[in-house]
Amino acid sequence: MLSISKRLIKKSFVKKKNVFCLIRNDEVFFLYREKGWNLFKRIKIADAIDSEENLLKDLPKEISLLVVPDYWIGSSFYPIRSKKRSIVLSFISRKLTADFDFPEVKDFFEYIPYENGILVFFLQDENFYLLYKKLLSHLSFYKITCPAFLWQTKLRRNIKDIDKGGKAFIHLTPRYAYACFFSEGSLLFSREIDLEPENYLEQLSYEILQSLRLFSQKTKKDIEKIYLLSSEKEHPSLSLGIKTEWISKYIRSIPSECIEDLGTFAFMDEKDLSDTKLFYIPYRKEITFKEWETFQKIGLITGIIFLVLMTSEFFFLKKNFPEPGLVKDIKIQSYINEIDEFLKNRNRESFQKLLVNILNSSGDIYIKRLIIEPERIGIGGEIDSDVENLRKRIKGFLEKLSMSYPNIILPDFGEIKIEKKEKGRYEFYFELIKR
Amino acid sequence: MSSILSLLKDRYKRNWCILVLIWIFGAILFYLNVRKIDRYIEKRRIKEENEYIENFLKNHMRKIKQIMEKKEKLYDRISNLNLGIIKVEEYVEDIAKKEGIKVKGIRHEKGNGKIFFEISCSGDVSDLIGFIYELESIWYFRILRLDLDLTDNGKYKITFSYNYRII
Numbered sequence: 001m002l003s004i005s006k007r008l009i010k011k012s013f014v015k016k017k018n019v020f021c022l023i024r025n026d027e028v029f030f031l032y033r034e035k036g037w038n039l040f041k042r043i044k045i046a047d048a049i050d051s052e053e054n055l056l057k058d059l060p061k062e063i064s065l066l067v068v069p070d071y072w073i074g075s076s077f078y079p080i081r082s083k084k085r086s087i088v089l090s091f092i093s094r095k096l097t098a099d100f101d102f103p104e105v106k107d108f109f110e111y112i113p114y115e116n117g118i119l120v121f122f123l124q125d126e127n128f129y130l131l132y133k134k135l136l137s138h139l140s141f142y143k144i145t146c147p148a149f150l151w152q153t154k155l156r157r158n159i160k161d162i163d164k165g166g167k168a169f170i171h172l173t174p175r176y177a178y179a180c181f182f183s184e185g186s187l188l189f190s191r192e193i194d195l196e197p198e199n200y201l202e203q204l205s206y207e208i209l210q211s212l213r214l215f216s217q218k219t220k221k222d223i224e225k226i227y228l229l230s231s232e233k234e235h236p237s238l239s240l241g242i243k244t245e246w247i248s249k250y251i252r253s254i255p256s257e258c259i260e261d262l263g264t265f266a267f268m269d270e271k272d273l274s275d276t277k278l279f280y281i282p283y284r285k286e287i288t289f290k291e292w293e294t295f296q297k298i299g300l301i302t303g304i305i306f307l308v309l310m311t312s313e314f315f316f317l318k319k320n321f322p323e324p325g326l327v328k329d330i331k332i333q334s335y336i337n338e339i340d341e342f343l344k345n346r347n348r349e350s351f352q353k354l355l356v357n358i359l360n361s362s363g364d365i366y367i368k369r370l371i372i373e374p375e376r377i378g379i380g381g382e383i384d385s386d387v388e389n390l391r392k393r394i395k396g397f398l399e400k401l402s403m404s405y406p407n408i409i410l411p412d413f414g415e416i417k418i419e420k421k422e423k424g425r426y427e428f429y430f431e432l433i434k435r
Numbered sequence: 436m437s438s439i440l441s442l443l444k445d446r447y448k449r450n451w452c453i454l455v456l457i458w459i460f461g462a463i464l465f466y467l468n469v470r471k472i473d474r475y476i477e478k479r480r481i482k483e484e485n486e487y488i489e490n491f492l493k494n495h496m497r498k499i500k501q502i503m504e505k506k507e508k509l510y511d512r513i514s515n516l517n518l519g520i521i522k523v524e525e526y527v528e529d530i531a532k533k534e535g536i537k538v539k540g541i542r543h544e545k546g547n548g549k550i551f552f553e554i555s556c557s558g559d560v561s562d563l564i565g566f567i568y569e570l571e572s573i574w575y576f577r578i579l580r581l582d583l584d585l586t587d588n589g590k591y592k593i594t595f596s597y598n599y600r601i602i
Binding site for chain 2: 285288289292296299300303304306307310311313314317318321332335338339341342345346348350351352355356359367368369370371372373374
């Protein structure tokens with residue numbers, strides 16, 4: 001119980017602090033600053049890569065800055081003229097994927113314009129990718145840099161002409177010296193030289209001269225000036241045959257609290273780590289993540305609100321609106337059908353009345369044939385009339401019928417079959433259709 | 436399984452998975468809620484309709500029963516179909532005799548729940564009118580066709596249906 005509460009306190013504490021991850025000498029350091037550097041956890045790289053146990057459980061999820069050894073970052077020059085960032089990024093991504101065995105390399109690079117092309121910085125060490133797969137991919141980090149870039153930024157802030165011509169910077173400590181070599185403001189290479197106290201100066205001079213030679217070979221130029229910084233109060237006297245300047249007056253070189261093995265990184269302070277001009281390699285996947293993070297957060301928040309509302313509604317409905325149960329199937333339709341049938345029969349037309357009405361309407365027309373069906377009435381008969389009055393007489397008969405039965409369609413006179421039986425006597429036949 | 440685990444380990448993809456799952460669950464609940472409301476409204480409507488129908492039947496049952504009883508007159512309740520046919524033929528002959536109509540023949544044809552009769556007869560038109568009146572006064576007879584030749588003594592064909600129910 002106590003360990004859990006301790007862990008919780010530690011976690012909540014670390015959450016508020018910026019955690020930095022330093023990789024140095026085969027170890028991964030998780031550090032935070034509070035009156036100097038404090039160690040949160042350190043893990044051996046070999047353990048992180050090989051171990052099966054879950055190393056993540058005690059680690060902070062967010063890393064403010066990942067600092068890798070200088071030699072883990074490689075650089076290549078490409079003579080590409082395009083200024084369009086998307087084209088350049090796509091080109092570098094393709095180029096790096098083709099040139100390196102690690103497909104993840106396309107997620108870890110940055111470029112700067114350099115002479116007639118671009119200088120691409122990328123993570124080149126195999127250990128980084130092994131560590132990335134096992135450990136780093138589960139953490140949230142965006143900026144990756146190295147001590148050389150940190151020192152470059154620190155020097156730029158304090159020394160004006162550091163970006164002009166060939167310049168070197170040497171940081172001296174009792175056990176080692178850390179040297180960076182710059183050409184026109186670009187980091188060319190860096191070295192960390194372990195020194196023995198017995199022949200400190202001889203060893204240092206020898207190594208520096210070797211490095212100066214390497215610089216000359218690479219740039220075809222010489223170093224113009226060396227900036228020196230010592231962690232000791234007394235400066236050792238160096239004679240390298242080049243203009244030197246001690247910069248202790250500009251830059252404080254005492255680590256606020258040095259954790260063993262942090263190396264030159266221990267001399268960095270908050271200002272150095274949060275400098276906006278610090279050159280870093282971004283974790284490109286994290287860029288995509290950052291771009292979508294706001295959308296994801298909004299989606300999650302609205303989704304959770306929606307889910308809560310729907311769940312509440314679900315239980316509210318379940319509680320307050322129970323199923324009405326089985327609904328009785330009342331067969332009113334059968335009653336309706338029965339009543340309809342009854343009404344249909346009750347309202348049926350009387351054939352007897354129809355017959356009487358037709359005979360009454362005929363007057364002096366002699367009805368010989370009658371066919372009465374529910375939908376039609378056929379009437380045939382004889383009429384004594386001259387041709388001129390025949391039409392008038394039949395029309396009169398039809399009008400009387402239509403008065404008795406307004407829902408019948410009378411035939412046109414032309415449709416009536418008329419035959420002459422003898423002079424002055426005509427036979428006729430017509431049909432009345434019910435509407 | 437391993438692909439799911441690797442998916443969950445990737446924070447970016449995991450967030451998308453969570454987001455999608457939350458919205459899927461939300462959508463499912465939304466659908467269930469809407470369906471429940473719809474079903475509740477539908478069942479309530481049927482229930483209300485039924486209540487209305489029940490009230491209507493309760494209030495009008497007396498009239499409905501009367502109609503049903505009258506409606507029963509539309510069918511002749513017989514125990515044997517042949518007996519029914521004989522009964523109709525005898526009845527037709529009786530009213531024909533009463534009205535002064537001479538029946539020449541009675542033919543019948545069986546239909547579904549009814550029998551079609553065709554009477555061939557002769558006589559005076561005024562007697563025929565009385566005969567038809569008598570025939571129509573019986574609810575289970577329904578005249579379908581009158582084919583009247585009014586020349587001389589008259590030749591008539593009357594087609595009607597006889598509706599029955601076997602009991």
